[in-house]
Amino acid sequence: MNVGIVSYGYYVPRLRVKTADIAVAWNKEKDVGEALGVKEKAVGAWDEDSCTFAVEAARMAVQCSGINSQEIGAIYVGSESKPYAVKPSATIVAEAISATPTLTAADLEFACKAGTAAMQMCMGMAESGMIKYGLAIGSDTAQAQPGDALEFTAGGGAAAVLIAKDSGGKANLIATLNDTYSFTTDTPDFWRRQHAEFPSHAGRFTGEPAYFKHVIGAVKGIFEKTGSTPKDYDYVVFHQPNGKFPTRVAKMLGFSDASVKQGLITPFIGNTYSGSSMIGLASVLDVAKPGQKILMCSYGSGSGSDAFTLTVEKGIEKPGKRPSESVLDYINRNKEYTSYVGYIRNRNKIKHLE
Amino acid sequence: MVQAISRIWRSIKQRYNLEGVHCEVCKESFFPKRTICPNCRRKGKLVDAKMPHTGKIYSYSLVYSAPAGFEYEVPYFVAIIELDNKVKIFSQVVDSEVDKVKIGAKVKAVFRRVQAGKEEDVIAYGYKFTVV
Structure with a gap:
């Protein structure tokens, strides 16, 4: 794009x-x-x-x-x-x-x-x-x-x-958004009905059939669409519901620990929900150099993931x-x-x- | 006490963006807005102008006995802020270490809830200041 x-x-x-x-x-x-x-x-x-x-x-x-x-x-x-x-x-x-x-x-x-x-x-x-x-x-x-x-x-x-x-x-x-790919299904792992004060969740069900399935689906999809592999990216940012899921999914997909670290913010401030992967991206853009490639993938319960590939530009x-x-x-x-x-x-x- | 919706709405530009007026004749700025320049009177020419979002504490107080609607916020700081263009405004000071709230301390504007009222009410947003 x-x-x-x-x-x-x-x-x-x-x-x-x-x-x-x-x-x-x-x-x-x-x-x-x-x-x-x-x-x-x-x-x-x-x-x-x-x-x-x-x-x-x-x-x-x-x-x-x-x-x-x-x-x-x-x-x-x-x-x-x-x-x-x-x-x-x-x-x-x-x-x-x-x-x-x-x-x-x-x-x-x-x-x-x-x-x-x-x-x-x-x-x-x-x-x-x-x-x-x-x-x-x-x-x-x-x-x-x-x-x-x-x-x-x-x-x-x-x-x-x-x-x-x-x-x-x-x-x-400051960065080109080269491509995006989404992976979406109806998966009731976390929800809040109209007048409920707090969200409910399905415990362990929020892991494999929800977070991992959708993040992996979106990232593999964008790999296929763009013809790229984990080695093509200097940084990777995932949605961060806790400090463990992003590093685990990174390993499953073949990314190095080093490529995840800069965008992993949840250990210090918790899961900021809609802000989570985007604050992670901001942290990566804080240090990324022109020409470097970033892969970002969000996850929203319900469920879906949006993956993006970015190239950092000289403007940064x-x-x-x-x-x-x-x-x-x-x-x-x-x-x-x-x-x-x-x-x-x-x-x-x-x-x-x- | 919750403010009337019309009053909240009328204050939006003032409260969100510190919009006041500037007199092109005497070059002085005023906040909140005035309709006539107090220096030049009918010879003045007032235009809308955003006030700077930075300044310093001119004077302050720590409130323990709050007016209705602010009871749960005590103790909280209120201050007269001298903005960088010398305009003085009254504001709460939030998110600041107690021993750093001093006369002369540099501050910047932040966007906060001013009054939230009850579930059925409109939320009034606006400026407060924090020590930088």
């Missing part, structure tokens, strides 16, 4: 909860979190939600792009923790980056892969000439029922990518094109620990706060 990424942004909330503290609260083994490959997770403050995360990520992407935000023709926000059931977050983001009123905007939901679905929509619209720039955002304040196994991994964060057609280098791409080396601080530096520097009680209070899980 003749489209690519103009710039990217990310946001991770400052507060952290240690998984050992969650274990203490629920009388579980202290190393439950570590067994899942997550020592601590990022959680929003009392005045944050998936929409405020999305705005921060979008603002960073727009700032790095150097474009006039009025030229953005589409904004899609992928999330499963929208602050409103009815009323788009995308309009709030559009207003907050001064992109209104001439644009199309909508919220998307596909569990953890709505952000990459947004990327595909922007790719198609940019390639066809319907829009000049499209902003695709994945953002979640990952929800988990107190005491549930999910609570050990569910974190919060967002990432945004600004997508445009490559018009002979004029669009100033231009001053100001990358955010001023890398994802890893930011999450290491900007953090403050809160207790388990502080976390459930902030996330409105204590009922009388509603």
Whole structure:
């Protein structure tokens, strides 16, 4: 395809909860979190939600792009923790980056892969000439029922990518999105019905028939479509429901551990759902050099995976094109620990706060 | 107390993007918006202008006894922020280490919920500041 990424942004909330503290609260083994490959997770403050995360990520992407935000023709926000059931977050983001009123905007939901679905929509619209720039955002304040196994991994964060057609280098791409391939089936491994407060999941069923089947299906599909193999990629980024699945699926597909490491962020901030693979991609773009190849594959329960192949372009080396601080530096520097009680209070899980 | 929807809606540009006005005659900026330049009166020429998103703490206070709607947030910092263009605005200061909230500390604007109300209410979003 003749489209690519103009710039990217990310946001991770400052507060952290240690998984050992969650274990203490629920009388579980202290190393439950570590067994899942997550020592601590990022959680929003009392005045944050998936929409405020999305705005921060979008603002960073727009700032790095150097474009006039009025030229953005589409904004899609992928999330499963929208602050409103009815009323788009995308309009709030559009207003907050001064992109209104001439644009199309909508919220998307596909569990953890709505952000990459947004990327595909922007790719198609940019390639066809319907829009000049499209902003695709994945953002979640990952929800988990107190005491549930999910609570050990569910974190919060967002990432945004600004997508445009490559018009002979004029669009100033930092990476070309060479191709995409999706693998989708009806697999009820994780869900939340309309008025349910927290998602439910099918335990072990979320592994083999869900995550692994779809990620492997999408990656093998894009290998076949592009005629490439794991050796052709310098970096690989997967959806990261915990710290273990991405490294396991990488091995199954024949990728080296070294190619996974840079994009593996869940061990430090938890699973950021729609933001997960996109924050991983942001971390890879923080260090990738022109000419290097990246393979990215999301996973959303329900279920589906979107795979992308990218080539890093020279534009990435231009001053100001990358955010001023890398994802890893930011999450290491900007953090403050809160207790388990502080976390459930902030996330409105204590009922009388509603 | 939750604000009227019309008031939340009218404040969107001001609260999301710090949109105020700038007088092209006396070159002074004002926030929130004014309809007449207080310096030049009828001779002034006001145009919409976004305020800078960075500045420093001019003065601050730590609130323990909050007004209705903010009870669960205590203790929280409120501050007068002097923006880089010298305009002073009032705001909460969040996500900052307690000992770093000081007069003169550099701050930047962040996007947060200002008031969420109850399940049935509209959420008011807007600026707050954080120490950088």
